[in-house]
Amino acid sequence: MSKFSFELAATDGKARTGLISTPRGDIRTPAFMPVGTAATVKAMLPESVAATGADILLGNTYHLMLRPTAERIDRLGGLHKFMNWQKPILTDSGGFQVMSLAGLRKMSEEGVKFSSHIDGSKHMLTPERSMEIQKLLGSDIVMCFDECPALPASEEEVAASMRMSMRWAQRSRDAFGDRPGHALFGIQQGGVTQELRAESAEKLREIGFEGYAVGGLAVGEGQEAMFGVLDYAPDMLPEDKPRYLMGVGKPDDIVGAVARGIDMMDCVLPSRSGRTGQLFTRKGVVNIKNARHADDPRPLDEACSCPACRNYSRAYLHHVFRAQEMISGMLLTWHNLQYYQDLMQGMRDAIAAGTFAEFQKTFHEERANGDI
Numbered sequence: 189m190s191k192f193s194f195e196l197a198a199t200d201g202k203a204r205t206g207l208i209s210t211p212r213g214d215i216r217t218p219a220f221m222p223v224g225t226a227a228t229v230k231a232m233l234p235e236s237v238a239a240t241g242a243d244i245l246l247g248n249t250y251h252l253m254l255r256p257t258a259e260r261i262d263r264l265g266g267l268h269k270f271m272n273w274q275k276p277i278l279t280d281s282g283g284f285q286v287m288s289l290a291g292l293r294k295m296s297e298e299g300v301k302f303s304s305h306i307d308g309s310k311h312m313l314t315p316e317r318s319m320e321i322q323k324l325l326g327s328d329i330v331m332c333f334d335e336c337p338a339l340p341a342s343e344e345e346v347a348a349s350m351r352m353s354m355r356w357a358q359r360s361r362d363a364f365g366d367r368p369g370h371a372l373f374g375i376q377q378g379g380v381t382q383e384l385r386a387e388s389a390e391k392l393r394e395i396g397f398e399g400y401a402v403g404g405l406a407v408g409e410g411q412e413a414m415f416g417v418l419d420y421a422p423d424m425l426p427e428d429k430p431r432y433l434m435g436v437g438k439p440d441d442i443v444g445a446v447a448r449g450i451d452m453m454d455c456v457l458p459s460r461s462g463r464t465g466q467l468f469t470r471k472g473v474v475n476i477k478n479a480r481h482a483d484d485p486r487p488l489d490e491a492c493s494c495p496a497c498r499n500y501s502r503a504y505l506h507h508v509f510r511a512q513e514m515i516s517g518m519l520l521t522w523h524n525l526q527y528y529q530d531l532m533q534g535m536r537d538a539i540a541a542g543t544f545a546e547f548q549k550t551f552h553e554e555r556a557n558g559d560i
């Protein structure tokens with residue numbers, strides 16, 4: 189099928205499970221999307237990422253426009269061919285990364301002028317340029333160019349920023365053009381103010397998108413404030429389209445977001461924390477650097493099917509982490525990505541079976557406090 193479409197299969201309370209169909213493959217929702225910032229999920233081969241169960245991964249406009257440039261990736265056949273990932277790719281629009289990474293930034297209605305954090309070269313990102321870059325990359329799901337206001341911000345600043353992002357959403361839609369089989373997602377802003385979130389959702393509905401993201405969260409507001417927004421914001425978005433919560437999160441953030449109607453999420457946490465020895469398990473977080481693992485012959489998580497848990501002891505994982513061996517990042521990243529995909533599969537099954545409440549209960553009971 190050369191179309192982009194979304195089918196809801198079942199709901200349980202506000203939790204939903206379904207399927208996004210794209211020409212490059214289907215995406216089971218709720219979905220967790222590993223982050224492949226610079227055309228690689230760090231320390232993972234693409235076939236290993238696929239083996240964890242990921243149906244889609246993230247690329248990044250900001251990083252790839254700087255190095256190796258979108259034009260070069262286009263000349264080489266596009267991002268899928270370049271990084272040997274033939275399943276769907278979602279690319280973020282770059283605005284968020286400019287604000288968190290680039291130096292010397294100048295904001296205007298036109299867009300953002302900035303200097304590269306790599307070599308100091310001058311660049312400009314606008315809605316039109318962001319659409320052009322994401323098209324050159326060949327990404328299947330394109331994100332509108334938006335601004336995610338940094339906290340702390342007054343309600344007036346959040347309102348002004350959201351309204352500019354909505355003008356940029358219209359420009360993104362106009363520049364995206366007609367690309368069958370590809371999707372453009374709008375991004376809701378409005379901070380933690382319900383009226384602003386409603387105004388943003390209304391504007392996005394008017395413009396019309398193939399999917400809708402909840403932006404402006406996971407920027408330090410804390411889980412309680414984030415869940416407070418998620419108690420109403422997803423419902424403001426069209427219920428027959430995918431809802432994507434950007435930049436989230438820890439396992440309990442993810443379960444809470446799915447319970448509030450979110451279908452897609454992305455986060456660097458599983459891969460980044462894998463490299464720092466923070467391992468997610470059903471019983472909580474294991475810090476493999478801790479000396480108490482040095483003689484432990486047990487697997488990290490006997491219920492996990494990943495290579496680290498199937499073929500190695502905690503003692504080995506502790507050793508290669510301490511020695512900073514390359515295999516450490518590979519095994520620990522694979523485990524964390526596998527844990528996240530198994531968590532998503534567990535939720536998809538529970539929602540389909542109407543047992544999501546029990547899933548949530550078991551999830552929280554199993555997680556002991558601190559290291560285990």
Ligand SMILES: CNc1nc2c(CCNCC3CCCC3)c3nc(N)[nH]c(=O)c3cc2[nH]1
Pocket residue numbers: 223224225246247248280281282283284331334335336375402403404405406407434435436454455456
């Ligand atoms: C971590 N918290 C957080 N991330 C946000 C992100 C980035 C999501 N992750 C992108 C990948 C990470 C590197 C390559 C792509 C956000 N992005 C946009 N466009 N708008 C947000 O409001 C927005 C809000 C976000 N909050």
Ligand SMILES: [Zn+2]
Pocket residue numbers: 488489492493494495496497498522523524526
């Ligand atoms: Zn494992």
